[in-house]
Amino acid sequence: MENFKEIINFIAAPQIMFTALLAVFFFIFPPTDWLYSINRKLGLHKLWTKGGGIFLLVVTLGFFIFGLTDENFRLIVTKADNVPIVGLLFLVIFLLWLCLFQAENNDKRIAEGKGPMEAEDAKEKVLVWPDLVYIELIALVIVSALTLIWAISLPAPLEGPANPTVSPNPSKAPWYFLGLQEMLVYFDPWIAGVLFPTVIIIGFMAIPFIDNNPKGSGYYTFKERKMAISIFLFLWLLLWLFLIMTGTFLRGPNWNFFGPFEYWDIHKVEVLTNINLSELVYMIWQNKALPDNIFIREMYGFAALGIYFGLLPLILAKTVFRKVYDSLGPFRYSVFIVLLLLAVSLPIKMFLRWGFNIKYIVAIPEFFLNI
Amino acid sequence: MLEKFKQTQFYRAIFRTGGAPIATHKQRILVTLNNVFLHLHPVRIPKHAVKIKYTWCMGGLSFFVFLVLTVTGILLMFYYRPTIEYAYGDVIDMKEQVPLGLMREIHRWNAHLMVITVWLHMFRVFMTGSYKPPREFNWMVGVVLLILTMLLSFTGYLLPWDQLAIWAITVGSNMAGATPMVGAAGPGSSLLAIGDVNFVHSASDARFVMLGGRFVGEGALLRFYVLHCIALPFVIMIFMIVHFWRIRKDGGISGPT
Numbered sequence: 001m002e003n004f005k006e007i008i009n010f011i012a013a014p015q016i017m018f019t020a021l022l023a024v025f026f027f028i029f030p031p032t033d034w035l036y037s038i039n040r041k042l043g044l045h046k047l048w049t050k051g052g053g054i055f056l057l058v059v060t061l062g063f064f065i066f067g068l069t070d071e072n073f074r075l076i077v078t079k080a081d082n083v084p085i086v087g088l089l090f091l092v093i094f095l096l097w098l099c100l101f102q103a104e105n106n107d108k109r110i111a112e113g114k115g116p117m118e119a120e121d122a123k124e125k126v127l128v129w130p131d132l133v134y135i136e137l138i139a140l141v142i143v144s145a146l147t148l149i150w151a152i153s154l155p156a157p158l159e160g161p162a163n164p165t166v167s168p169n170p171s172k173a174p175w176y177f178l179g180l181q182e183m184l185v186y187f188d189p190w191i192a193g194v195l196f197p198t199v200i201i202i203g204f205m206a207i208p209f210i211d212n213n214p215k216g217s218g219y220y221t222f223k224e225r226k227m228a229i230s231i232f233l234f235l236w237l238l239l240w241l242f243l244i245m246t247g248t249f250l251r252g253p254n255w256n257f258f259g260p261f262e263y264w265d266i267h268k269v270e271v272l273t274n275i276n277l278s279e280l281v282y283m284i285w286q287n288k289a290l291p292d293n294i295f296i297r298e299m300y301g302f303a304a305l306g307i308y309f310g311l312l313p314l315i316l317a318k319t320v321f322r323k324v325y326d327s328l329g330p331f332r333y334s335v336f337i338v339l340l341l342l343a344v345s346l347p348i349k350m351f352l353r354w355g356f357n358i359k360y361i362v363a364i365p366e367f368f369l370n371i
Numbered sequence: 372m373l374e375k376f377k378q379t380q381f382y383r384a385i386f387r388t389g390g391a392p393i394a395t396h397k398q399r400i401l402v403t404l405n406n407v408f409l410h411l412h413p414v415r416i417p418k419h420a421v422k423i424k425y426t427w428c429m430g431g432l433s434f435f436v437f438l439v440l441t442v443t444g445i446l447l448m449f450y451y452r453p454t455i456e457y458a459y460g461d462v463i464d465m466k467e468q469v470p471l472g473l474m475r476e477i478h479r480w481n482a483h484l485m486v487i488t489v490w491l492h493m494f495r496v497f498m499t500g501s502y503k504p505p506r507e508f509n510w511m512v513g514v515v516l517l518i519l520t521m522l523l524s525f526t527g528y529l530l531p532w533d534q535l536a537i538w539a540i541t542v543g544s545n546m547a548g549a550t551p552m553v554g555a556a557g558p559g560s561s562l563l564a565i566g567d568v569n570f571v572h573s574a575s576d577a578r579f580v581m582l583g584g585r586f587v588g589e590g591a592l593l594r595f596y597v598l599h600c601i602a603l604p605f606v607i608m609i610f611m612i613v614h615f616w617r618i619r620k621d622g623g624i625s626g627p628t
Contacts, residue, residue, distance in 0.1 A: 081535075084483035088490075095427060095491060099498040102424065119627040121419035128412040129402040132421050139428045140435050147439070147484060151476035155466075159534040161459045164586060171538040174528050176486050176521055181542060190557045193546025204514045207497075208507035217503040218625040220425075225500060232497055368549075369558035 005070065009259025014246055015354045021238060022347065031230035036223070048100040056093055070261045076249050080157040085175050085248055092241060096233075102220040116219035169253045169266065178247030179240050185255065186349040188360075188370045196342075203339045207232075210336045212327065227324065235343055274359035277301050294364055301362035305371065308345075313337040411615055413623050420624040425499070429492035433520075434611070436485040443478040444600065451530070453596035455589050458532035482524050489520045501625035509617040512610055519607040526599040529592060537587045540595070544587065548578035 011017060028044050030036040039045055046052050064086075067073040077086055106116040114120075126132070159168075173181045183192035215224040222229055250257055252264035275284070278297050282288050291297045317325040317333060325333045352358040362371040376382055383389045387405040388398060403409045419425050450469060451461045466472040493513065496502060502510035529540045548554045552563065553576055560571040573585050583590025618624065 081483075084480070084487060088487050091487070091491065092494075095494065098424060098427075099495070103498075116627050118419040118425060121422065122417035122626050124418040125415045126418050126421060127396075127399050127403070128414055128416060129399050129409060132412060132416060133403075133409065135421055135423070135428075136431055139432060143432055143435065143484075144439070147477060147480055150480045151473050154476070154480070156476045156479040157535060158462060158531055162455075162532045162534060162537040162587075164537065164588070166534070167541075168534055168538055171542050173539050173542045174525060175483075176524065177543060180546070189546050189549035190551055190554070194550045194554070194557070201514060201518060204517075205511045208502040208504070208510050211503070214503070216500040217628070218499060218501060219627045220499060228500075229498070236494065364558075367558055367561060368556060 005259075005261040009262050012250060012259045013257055014250075014350070017246075018238075018242065018347070018350065021242065025234060025238060026230065029230045029233050031227045033226075036226060045104060048097060048104045050101075053097045053101065056097055060090065060093055067260060072263050073260050076260070080154055081175060082248055083154060085244065088241075089245065092237075096237075099220050100222060103222040106219055106221050107223040110221070110224070116221065118219040170251060170255055172247070172251075175244060175248050179243035182243040182247035182251070183346065186346065186353055188368075190368070191371065196346075199339065199342050203343075206335060206339065210328070210332055210339075212332070231340070239343060239346060274353070274357050276360045276363040277304070277358055278363060280356070280358065294366065298362050298364060301360070301371070304361055309338065309341060312341065411619075413619065416623060417626050419626055426624070427491060427495045429488050429495055433485060433488040433492055436481050436488060437607075437611075439481050440478060440485060441604065443474050443481070446474050447478055448600060453530070453592050455532065455592065458530065458592060462531045462533075482527060485520055486524055489517050493517060496625075499625055503625075506617075506621045506625065509614060509621055512614045512617065516607060516610050516614060519603060519610065523599060523603045523607065526595040526603065529587070529595045530599065532592060540591065541587050544578055544581055544591075547581050548573070548576060550577045553577045 011020075026035055027039055027042065028047070030039045047056065064077075067077065076082060102117065106118075109116060172178060180192055180197065183196060186192075187196070211225075211228045213225055213228065215221070216228075249260060252258040253266040253268070254270075256268050256270050258264055258268070277300055278290060281300050282290050282297070295302075313334070316337060321333070321337070324336070328336060349361075352361075360370045362369070364370065377389075388401050391398070393399060393402060400414050403412060403414045447465065450465050452458065462475065465475050496510065496513065525540075525543060529536045545556075549557045551557045552559045553571060554560060555571055555573045555576040555578065557576075560576065561569065563570045573579065579585065581591075581594075582588075583594045
């Protein structure tokens with residue numbers, strides 16, 4: 001049993017967990033026809049059947065029940081403010097299954113020329129009173145009852161009175177911002193805390209203008225909107241919820257990583273050997289001192305950024321995203337690709353950190369400008 | 372007895388449909404039309420719109436949870452004083468001195484719940500492609516509501532004035548100090564200077580504006596209290612009105628055409 005826990009602790013490290021999830025992600029949620037056919041061949045779409053749903057439930061529930069027997073696991077998961085996140089985790093898995101279950105069903109119906117299930121239902125009209133009003137009433141009563149039970153059984157957390165001279169370790173933001181706080185590991189605050197939230201807001205508002213696919217409006221489908229759904233789930237599940245879960249459950253004192261069954265040892269030491277790209281190029285590869293001129297020192301970083309945001313969109317437009325470019329046109333494509341590259345820069349920065357210990361691509365601490 | 376009451380002038384003055392039992396199609400329609408609260412809804416809707424598996428109920432629940440939060444929040448305001456001397460003690464008294472001291476629990480868990488239901492509502496709206504024309508604008512209003520929900524939750528997080536509160540807000544507000552150009556620790560702020568005189572420093576930057584001080588103290592508590600109880604609810608209600616109105620104007624709930 002202890003060995004099993006050790007293995008889970010090992011796998012849960014973001015380096016391994018994130019890489020593994022990323023490796024299987026686009027097979028489970030295939031964005032292109034080619035990946036879609038592989039998904040069918042591997043039978044991964046069977047996750048979105050009734051059997052698959054039971055499988056998902058048993059695995060997640062089993063893991064939690066097993067985990068609760070462990071003291072360290074119990075301590076983190078049952079912390080009052082963490083309870084809603086556990087609820088969120090189960091809800092998201094269930095609702096993900098629910099919408100893809102209906103999407104699979106609808107895709108089958110559409111392939112047979114029958115139109116989605118919702119269209120079948122929509123032929124019939126019902127009156128708001130009583131058909132909708134009563135459903136609303138029942139929903140309100142159930143939710144009120146649930147929150148009342150929740151409020152009675154779980155006291156709202158209250159720690160000692162505020163003391164500006166004693167900072168808790170770790171100091172954590174409210175859980176819904178922990179994705180952003182987790183990004184602080186890989187980016188400076190001006191990117192993780194200011195630029196990315198702004199880009200997320202603008203990016204979300206831009207969705208209806210970027211996604212010009214007229215299909216799939218008002219019913220569940222996967223096949224008709226593969227690319228859109230795949231990218232959205234990538235952002236929502238992997239870059240938002242995964243980071244929140246990691247930040248909440250797996251980050252202990254000094255923001256060090258702790259496995260789900262690991263004791264939060266305040267003295268855990270992690271080797272920090274991070275270096276900047278400029279140091280790597282000049283000091284390690286060329287064995288020279290860093291140049292005094294900031295622009296010469298950072299030119300490789302600027303070149304990398306220039307290629308990433310300048311050249312890469314052009315290359316992608318001619319290759320992987322040729323179809324996307326054709327349907328979006330130059331302006332929409334530019335907005336889309338810049339937003340996407342900004343989002344993808346997070347996993348890239350993660351892998352640069354894990355693989356090469358790179359801290360900053362461009363490091364100009366003179367002006368607090370570190371990228 | 373009840374039937375008799377329904378025939379009185381008093382009852383009929385309140386409910387325009389009068390006391391007759393609601394049996395016919397026309398009467399059912401009138402129930403919705405003659406009620407200011409119910410007439411947010413259309414009278415007739417397609418059947419897929421009442422199915423939980425389609426809507427997940429998340430939008431409606433977000434609104435309901437918001438109402439619960441408003442009511443419990445008003446009750447909490449009777450007992451809470453937003454000053455450093457009293458805030459923490461008042462929060463303890465809410466549990467110890469107030470009969471059935473459950474209001475803060477209900478408020479806090481519903482606050483978490485609202486963040487969750489708003490996220491899941493957005494998830495559902497995306498998965499059904501409901502942001503597609505003609506609903507683009509309402510999706511954008513929804514994004515604003517999402518941000519306001521998180522800001523409401525964030526500002527409320529400070530009010531208990533315990534260790535959890537001030538350090539969470541410290542972590543959050545430090546980010547504002549890193550805003551490019553206008554944050555003291557942000558890139559470019561040191562460029563906004565004449566000679567040795569910096570325009571952007573820790574007593575003039577974005578973080579200072581947010582906290583009303585250099586650190587999370589008296590100024591921040593009052594500022595967050597006003598934002599949480601008055602300013603943000605006021606703004607979110609305006610956006611909610613637009614959101615609900617646009618649902619109707621954009622053709623009601625999304626569905627296959």
